[in-house]
Amino acid sequence: MVFSLVALLVSLLSSLFSPIQLIFLRCLIVLLVDAGSWRLFGVSLLGPADRRAWLLLRSFVGVVSFALYFVSLSLLDLADATTTLCFTSPLFAGRQALVYRATLTSTVLFKQFSIWICRQET
Numbered sequence: 001m002v003f004s005l006v007a008l009l010v011s012l013l014s015s016l017f018s019p020i021q022l023i024f025l026r027c028l029i030v031l032l033v034d035a036g037s038w039r040l041f042g043v044s045l046l047g048p049a050d051r052r053a054w055l056l057l058r059s060f061v062g063v064v065s066f067a068l069y070f071v072s073l074s075l076l077d078l079a080d081a082t083t084t085l086c087f088t089s090p091l092f093a094g095r096q097a098l099v100y101r102a103t104l105t106s107t108v109l110f111k112q113f114s115i116w117i118c119r120q121e122t
Contacts, residue, residue, distance in 0.1 A: 007078060019067060
C-alpha cells in the first residue's frame with residue numbers, strides 16, 4: 001500500500017519537481033522518521049566501525065536504484081511503470097539468489113541453519 005502511494009505521488013509530483021528533488025524529499029522524510037528509532041535504541045548513524053564500507057556501498061546502490069525507479073515513474077505512465085517494475089522484481093531476485101547461492105552455501109552459518117532445519121523436519 002505504501003509503495004503504491006509513493007508511486008502515485010512520484011507520478012503526480014514529477015511534473016512539478018525533478019526526480020532528484022523527489023528522492024531528496026523521500027530520503028529526508030525517512031531520515032526524520034528513522035532518527036527517532038535510532039535515538040530510542042541507541043544506534044549510531046554511521047553504524048559499526050567494521051561495517052562502514054559496506055554501509056556506504058549499500059547507500060550508494062540504494063540511491064542509484066531510487067533514482068532509476070523515480071525517473072522511470074516520471075517518464076512512464078503509472079500503470080506501465082508499476083506493472084513493469086513490480087512484475088520484473090522477482091526475476092531479478094531469483095537471478096541474485098543464483099549468483100549468491102555459492103557464497104551462502106560456503107558459510108558456516110548457512111550450514112548450521114540447514115542442519116537445524118533438517119533436524120526440525122524429522
